Amino acid sequence: MRKTLYSRIVFVFISISIISLMMSTFIGLYLFQQKINYEGQNSMIEKGKEMTEIYNDSQKQSPDSFFNQMTQLTSYPIHLYETPDKSQFFTLDNNNVADISQESIQDVLSGKTYRSTKKQKDTYIGFPMIINEKRVAVFLQFSYESEAIFNLLILFIIISTLILGSLLILMAARYLILPLEKLKKATELIAAGDFDVTLDLKRQDEIGELANSFNKMTLELKQIEEMRQDFVSNVSHEIQSPLTSISGFAKALKNEQLISAEQRPYYLDIIVSESDRLSRLGDNLLKLASLDSEHHPFNIEIFDVTEQIRQVILTLESQWSQKNINFIFLNETATLIEGDVDLLQQVWINLISNSIKFTPEFGNITIDLVSDDKLAATISDTGIGIPEKELSKLFQRFYKADKSRTSTESGNGLGLVIVKKIVELHHGEIQVKSQFEAGTQVSLELPLKQ
Secondary structure: OOOOHHHHHHHHHHHHHHHHHHHHHHHHHHHHHHHHHHHHHHHHHHHHHHHHHHHHHOOOOOHHHHHHHHHHHHOOOEEEEEEOOEEEEEOOOOOOOOOOOHHHHHHHHOOOOEEOOOOOOOOEEEEEEEEOOEEEEEEEEOOHHHHHHHHHHHHHHHHHHHHHHHHHHHHHHHHHHHHHHHHHHHHHHHHOOOOOOOOOOOOOOHHHHHHHHHHHHHHHHHHHHHHHHHHHHHHHHHHHHHHHHHHHHHHHHHOOOOOOOOOHHHHHHHHHHHHHHHHHHHHHHHHHHHHHOOOOOOOEEEEEHHHHHHHHHHHOHHHHHHOOOEEEEOOOOOOEEEEEHHHHHHHHHHHHHHHHHHOOOOOEEEEEEEEOOEEEEEEEEOOOOOOHHHHHHOOOOOOOOOHHHHOOOOOOOOHHHHHHHHHHHOOOEEEEEEEOOOEEEEEEEEEOOO
């Protein structure tokens, strides 16, 4: 049988209550037994004095009748000794007869008052009385019957405490377990793929904090799930589009009657272009996954970043020379920086390629490098610009600003995401400013040393 947390809490609380009461009782008896006996003896001595006074006031009553009445009034068993060998015992029921020593009998017959010691098995007191003009020894034996009502009251209090305490413990345990049961059900819903779950627990304790953390986790999981779905949708779209083109033109090329010999190179160029697009998408996805894993090789070297940017511009010459774009390099002074050469080269390639792509013919691209305690790099163009409302979305995966702008341009919406990831790996920052139909400015700040 499965032991629930609720049953465990109830069992532990009740067990602790019972054990605590038992231990308290035993410890209390151990610590106060001698005090209880002593106070009991004082009470019996007072009773003895009262008995003596009552007997002296009622000389006509026989001793047997008198002591029977006193036994009923006080509930104490009475021992009466005329001599050490001659005694009478008066009691209400078959109480055990106390073992009274001969020494104590002799002491009382000689006129002394006697108290039993803690070494003796029974608790009793002895006092002398004059009966029929003769001294006798009277012993009152301690009886728990006189404490019966008090004992019943204590027992009632203990039992009531246990019952009421158990009921309160059941309620308290339920109060503790109920939110955990809600948390369990919510967790099962999340495991089943439902991320629209929230825990409405308005508590200020640790369980309330747990519920708040759970709600935050659920919100983050929901966002991750939405990103996953968007990612799958975007990747599927980016893959499907070139595959459709490749498949369609390949089928057309198989039909010699449909495509003339002069048109074949054109369609083959489209197939090659779409294949390259798929290849770039695969490369970017692999690079982004590697950067996200935080296990991407990060080889720090000291190199001239000015020379690196100059080489990137030369590499991309076929693209910008076709559009007669004018490059302006404001500061060509050598600037040394610590960083990963290959990763930072990818940054310049992506950013300058974007500027070339969206800058019209005879436009300008300006690159400015300023180094102080940091490297500040700015790449500005006179391109078509980006609407202000879309600037905040530029670094989202697969996002393409204004689809109408990019319908004729190849791209998969991962270039700027990769750039930002690399810049962050170098502990730098990137910002984009743009004015629609007036141009775009990308600013980077990178530490000179890692």
